[in-house]
Amino acid sequence: xxxPTPSLLVITDRSQAACPLADLADRLFALGLxxxxxxxxxxxxxxxxxxxxxxxxxxRAWSATVTLHGDPALALAAGAAGVHLPxxxxxxxxxxxxxxxxxxxxxxxxxxxxxxAAAQGADYATLSPVFASASKPGYGPWLGVDxxxxxxxxxxxxxxxxxxxxxxxxxxxCRESGAAGVAAMGVAMRDPAAVAGxxxxxxxxxxxx
Numbered sequence: 001x002x003x004p005t006p007s008l009l010v011i012t013d014r015s016q017a018a019c020p021l022a023d024l025a026d027r028l029f030a031l032g033l034x035x036x037x038x039x040x041x042x043x044x045x046x047x048x049x050x051x052x053x054x055x056x057x058x059x060r061a062w063s064a065t066v067t068l069h070g071d072p073a074l075a076l077a078a079g080a081a082g083v084h085l086p087x088x089x090x091x092x093x094x095x096x097x098x099x100x101x102x103x104x105x106x107x108x109x110x111x112x113x114x115x116x117a118a119a120q121g122a123d124y125a126t127l128s129p130v131f132a133s134a135s136k137p138g139y140g141p142w143l144g145v146d147x148x149x150x151x152x153x154x155x156x157x158x159x160x161x162x163x164x165x166x167x168x169x170x171x172x173x174c175r176e177s178g179a180a181g182v183a184a185m186g187v188a189m190r191d192p193a194a195v196a197g198x199x200x201x202x203x204x205x206x207x208x209x
Contacts, residue, residue: 002123036066036067041070087107104123167198
C-alpha cells in the first residue's frame, strides 16, 4: 500500500491538542493534511473506538487516510484505513486481519527494526528520533540526518522520519536524507496552522543532486 499523498503523518496527542481532536482533525484536513493516526493509547478501548470512528468520519469528507496506533482489531472495528504497530509488532498478523488494502506501519529506532518491518511486509516504518523531540524530552539518542540517510538507504521499505520534525527546514532535511515522508505530533497538536508550512516543504521541488 503506498503512502498517502502528501506524505505527512500527524499523530494525535489530546493532552497537547489546541481543541477537541475531532475538531482539530477538521482544521488539519482543511489545511491539506491527508494522513492522521489516532494514538492516545491511555484511553479505554470503548472511548478510543468512539474517537477513532469520529476521526474516520471526519477524514472521509476530505478523502483523508485515518489510521490507528497499536491495535489492529480496534482499527478494524473503527473502519480505519490501517494500523501503526510498535517496534517488534507483528505486521504480518495485522495484514492477515486487515487485508491487503490496509496501510500497515511499524515503529523502528534502528536498522534492525527497519529490517524486521520490511521482512514482515509492512508498508512503511517510522524511524525515530531523528531530532530532539519536545513531545518526548530525553528520548534518544538522536539519529540525526546522517543516521536517517544511512538507514533509509538500506531499509527496503519507505521510511517516515519522526522525532523533532517541527519546522519546514527539518522537513526539507529529512527529504534530502532519503525519507519518503515525515511525521509530526506536538507541533500539529499545539499549533495546527503550522502544518501548512510542513506541507509546503514536502511539496517543494527537490534540490538538484
